[in-house]
Amino acid sequence: MAKPSRQHPDDARFDDEFLKKLDYLYIVSRKMAASGQRAKRQKKIVGSGLDFADYRVYSPGDDVKSLDWRVYSRTERLFLKLYEEEEDLHIYFLVDASRSMHLGQPNKWNYARQVAAALAYIGLSNLDRVSIIPFSSKVEGRLPPAKGKAQIFKIFNFLDACDAGEHTSLRQAFKTFVSQNKRRGLAVVISDFYDPDGIEEGLNALRYHRFEPMVIQLFDERELNLDFHGEVQIVDCETDEARDITVTPAMLKAYREVFEEFCTELEGYCKSRQILYFRAPIQQPFDELILRVFRAGGFLK
């Protein structure tokens, strides 16, 4: 369970100023939805819907009321008629709370919870069911799906109470997540994706369990523009792994190239699997990122 955290003075607060920004973002989202930039999320489920969707072969135990006898008369085979039934969209915000997200001040965690809160507010405004799940190598807690704008304060409180987790493991965390959440929906993953085991297994777990992943990769520009030179021992903040290196301008350049390569790999993976992908430095105002998400059209319905 998430522990109460001591907020740093530099951390963004969910105050009136923040709420004003959220309202502004909500108005913007409404305009975008009206202009057709919206997602199409229709569930093909057997339900009380009126719109015919499809057939499927009858299996023992199915409700015989849904059998299409006309088709049986023609084909002498039993088919069930399927109808589309709309339901509330579940949006799951999988927010990385590992130690790498808490490094530095201001840090990525602070930025991530702002982004999560903003998107959650938009989701709640659209009457979606929003759930917040912080994770590291495991699921660090869970705010159950809730509906209605009034739930935003619960989200604020929940995010404020979250503390740093352990090391990052998307595979383990998302495996737990999919086993705990049977209701499919949009899975917004906000993370730096610094997972030594890679990101594919974790995201694939979401995909395989019919969640619709959306990736927001955060990074800190200070990680690229390092302020140390010479002989140093770098220590991984999550694994405590130490390496002795001599930081030279050439080394820094190589590091930036490797980081760019890392980001490109992640982006390439997402694009190849039609996963929405956004990358943003935490030095960028969070509302700009939100607007980019809106413009990309995968979040508003």
Place this chain on the structure above:
Amino acid sequence: MQWTGLPIATVLGVAGFVAVFITLLYLLRLRKRRVQVPYSALWGRVLAEKKRQTDWWRRFKRLLSWLLFMIIAALITVAALGPRSADEVVEGRHLLIMLDTSASMGATDVTGGLNRFEVARTQALELLGSVGGDDRVMVALFNNRVMPLGPFVRETQPLEAALRAATLSANATDFRQALSFARDSLRDRGQAELIVLSDGAGLQNLDLSEFDPGEAVRVRHIAPGERSENLAITGFNARRYPSNRLDHEVFVEVSSTFDRPVEARLELLSEGRIIETLPLELSANQVHRQFYPGQAFAGERLEARVRVMTADAEDVFPLDDRAYAVLPQARKLRVQVVSTGNLFLEGPLLLNTHIEVTRVNPERYDPQAEFDVTFFDNVAPTLPVSGDLVFFNPPAESSPIAIRDVDDEPILTDVASSHPLMRWINLQDLNIARTSTFRREASDTAVASAFGQAVIVDRELDGRRLIAVGFDLRESDFPLRVAFPIFILNIIDYLAQDDVDLMYAFETGRSVQIPVARDIEEARVTAPDGEVRSAAIHRGEAVFYTDQPGFYVLTPGGGEPVAVAANLASPEESRIAPSELQLGEREVSRDAAGLVFERREIWIWLVLLAMGLLLLEWLTYNRRWTE
């Protein structure tokens, strides 16, 4: 290999400490600054691309820096031990540097300095700067005397300061004294070397083999000087004619050491005014002697100058171009003759224009009257209160010198020919009818004796001189002889201390004794350069040192000033052609080759190697070849 540096135990102790210290610093350097990063796997990728070396090479590189430092520490440690090759002599030398400060070293025929002395001094300073740490050095200046600047010392800085303060003298050179000093100073000294920095002027035809300091002493003679052209006044004298105290004869000797004929001009000056000018044509190495007879001056300062008139000839040693002389003031003597009348005695006295003769009858004789000299002829009254006394045939009962006996027709067998009274006189075959012989006292001088019996006696009596002649002039043929007026003149000169040979001219570099009044307790001397010094008073003489040519004026306290002249007056010193020191069969080096302290200083190379390795380590570390 031998070790001449710090003690091994000390060096090992320090080396151990340094090694530990270096290792500690190395380990501290290995403790690198820790920096937290969010994702070290990215750095892992960077390093994987950057580093291609094998693990053992990386480990070796880590150790390489430490190894270099340890090698550097080892090199410095060995350097501190002062390593030397086994065959190298490390015992300190005893170097005696003899620097010539004689007048000839002032010759300007050198390059690289103002004169020979400056060049030699520069060489001496270079030698001092190049001695080794174990060497002991003594520096001595010499001209006609030796002036050591200190004992044998290792620390050369005081010697350098003293050497820089040394000045050139105007004295001649006494090589015998200098080499005797060197031989005594280097006796029984290990690794002894004698370095003589001298132009060798004065060494010509000088046999110095007796001053060979021995086989154990290596002798070097470094002679500055390149030329020999000099024109000098090597002799300058003026003498008074005995017959006329106003007349003098002047002698000037001019020496040329030019190896070709030159024209010159000789000038004679009196009290600064030129009174004679004589053009000279001197052949190569000619010595020209010039007499100026009948010069009527007295009590004046004379100066002779010679200068080269040939346009393309240069006199490189100007110090000896001038010579000086002072003639004593001729004073008139007041002489009293107490006699009933003796023309033999009065005649020679009256002939001398510088004598004021007063004849007094014995009956009118006044002992209180003051005269410089009083002659008593056949009388011996009460002695006068002042002045010197001369008795001829004093009566036995009142003679101031006791009469021993009376001899008839004595033969003068013993004559003190060196006595001033006997100058230019021959008393052989002097006929005397009768004479008294005197009873001598211990301090008396028998000027003439007949078979041991004193006939003419010289005595000092309470600060006065008393001369007694035992016979009556009228009872001998002495007044008829040529020697008699000279004898009387000798008496006057002797008693008045007015020697015709007394020329107040001295060699530079000598102590001068000038008689002064007995009651004088202090005197001042004004040197030619105007410096005023005190003169020591000793036994009625003022003593002072002449170190430059020119006129010295001695002013006794309350007395009249007396001028004396000092000249180089050394023909040897004026022959300025550099000469080589010869010590019999002994080999004398002519240069400083091998003298400069040049040991194979291995430690310097070790330190340089250490510095090179340090530089290498720095380069490799900064290029990340080592870690």
